[in-house]
């Protein structure tokens with residue numbers, strides 16, 4: 001039997017490696033001991049039935065994924081949209097046999113904002129049911145999320161977050177009211193200069 005989580009993890013590790021490389025970090029920076037136990041990694045299958053009033057409803061409201069990396073597959077119906085420049089909704093065209101990769105809020109904090117989590121939503125339509133499946137990667141609970149000094153600049157990009165663990169953030173995510181947009185729970189670790 002295929003271990004789907006294991007296969008997704010393998011893909012995630014390749015992506016993490018590429019991201020680390022692109023940022024000038026050691027290739028294994030993100031997953032070195034950080035993803036060994038993944039207590040909060042999961043799949044979410046979403047089914048959006050046809051909706052008689054699509055202009056008055058959304059399938060999944062405006063949000064960014066609080067985790068680290070999201071690997072998402074959508075069927076051919078389409079409905080996923082990402083917010084560009086804080087003002088324009090862009091549809092993500094479905095491509096067969098492909099994944100959409102989203103940066104999560106935790107990875108944004110981990111890189112001091114060098115990688116940005118994307119605000120997105122899924123809209124519905126009158127005619128067709130839509131299915132999507134998302135794999136949310138999260139580090140080990142006690143993994144410390146701390147931006148490495150190489151990505152910090154004292155003037156142009158000062159440290160934005162105190163180090164925190166994924167368990168601390170997860171607890172806040174579960175106990176803080178969800179609002180539209182990025183996870184407010186992260187503000188708890190924000191350094192206000």
Ligand SMILES: O=C(O)CCC(=O)C(=O)O
Pocket residue numbers: 044046060065072074079080120121122131132134
């Ligand atoms: O259905 C989709 O395309 C998006 C799902 C999503 O954003 C989520 O589950 O967090």
Ligand SMILES: [Fe+2]
Pocket residue numbers: 063064065120
């Ligand atoms: Fe999402």
